[in-house]
Amino acid sequence: MEFILPSEFYARDTVLVARELLGHVLVHDTPEGLTAGRIVETEAYLQGDPACHASRGMTPRNRVMFGPPGHAYVYIIYGMHHCFNVVTAREGVGEAVLIRALEPLEGIPLMQVRRGKEKLKDLCRGPAMLVQAMGISRNNNGEDMVVGVGGRLFVCRGEAVGEDDLVTTTRVGINQGVELPLRFYIKGDNYISRK
DNA sequence: ATGATGATTAACT
């Protein structure tokens, strides 16, 4: 059940990783308890893509995107919200996959407390929501998700998603590269951020 | 040191 995806999984083409991440399970084990959710929506951010943080070169903020694959990239947006990415490709290449939505599986009561919401659809339906529900903070930035020893944040294997259930669309909430088909989600899932 | 900006969310009309 708890098979952690190896670093080889992340050390591949970013678009491929974004597609294959769907259906797998993000797990965060904290002192408060364990939370887990099935990944149902992702976006790929590629080097050279104007919407990608790394497109303007390396900065102190995005430096972990250029680091080894399988690390967590957590950043703050609008000063108030967090977003969670997984670093992909290879060291020296600034690419990552943004996790946009989860289907809550484990630790739902804890998620409800952390979010202050009761309805399941209000727990993980959006990048900043799922980060809050999972108890992820900027302390997790740069954390190695593969070793999973000191860090208890990782992705374990779930049921694969068939090509027929995989939908490719344009991304959300950006002004540049809007036309690029780099957003992926599971067809018919109830927990995606936008229908 | 200071100002512009944004991979968002929640509340409101």
Add this chain to the structure above:
DNA sequence: GTTAATCATCATG
């Protein structure tokens, strides 16, 4: 469907 809230980060002086 629209809009305000809100601040870390980056670029410029």
